[in-house]
Amino acid sequence: xxxxxxxxxxxxxxxxxxxxxxxxxxxxxxxxxxxxxxxxxxxxxxxxxxxxxxxxxxxxxxxxxxxxxxxxxxxxxxxxxxxxxxxxxxxxxxxxxxxxxxxxxxxxxxxxxxxxxxxxxxxxxx
Numbered sequence: 073x074x075x076x077x078x079x080x081x082x083x084x085x086x087x088x089x090x091x092x093x094x095x096x097x098x099x100x101x102x103x104x105x106x107x108x109x110x111x112x113x114x115x116x117x118x119x120x121x122x123x124x125x126x127x128x129x130x131x132x133x134x135x136x137x138x139x140x141x142x143x144x145x146x147x148x149x150x151x152x153x154x155x156x157x158x159x160x161x162x163x164x165x166x167x168x169x170x171x172x173x174x175x176x177x178x179x180x181x182x183x184x185x186x187x188x189x190x191x192x193x194x195x196x197x198x
Contacts (some may be wrong), residue, residue, distance in 0.1 A: 106187050112180040118168030126181030130155050 098185035142148045 097119075102187075102191070106184055109180050109187070110184045114176050114179065115167055117172050119165050119172060123165030123169060124160045126158045126165060130158030130162060135156060 133151050137148070137151045137155060140151075142151075
């Protein structure tokens with residue numbers, strides 16, 4: 073076996089951080105914010121479930137309205153009224169559920185994880 077020089081080189085370009093404004097914050101204030109964020113609870117929203125139930129009831133009214141032979145017109149009017157109300161209420165409920173999900177897109181655990189990452193950077197320097 074020949075003994076030769078073995079050299080590996082990789083070129084990396086280190087980018088220095090840009091100067092920007094920063095706020096100093098006390099540790100007890102940081103912990104207070106972290107505790108408050110971690111205590112945020114995102115509750116289960118019933119909008120989607122109720123919306124699908126209402127649309128199902130509306131479809132049931134539609135099937136009944138199309139297949140039944142009503143003896144009085146009041147029954148026909150009421151079944152079509154129920155159909156309209158159930159479908160509109162179901163669509164509105166699904167719409168509100170969708171908009172609520174968009175609002176709750178970021179979970180508190182993601183924020184506290186990022187805060188812990190920032191915290192660990194400073195712990196390593198001390």
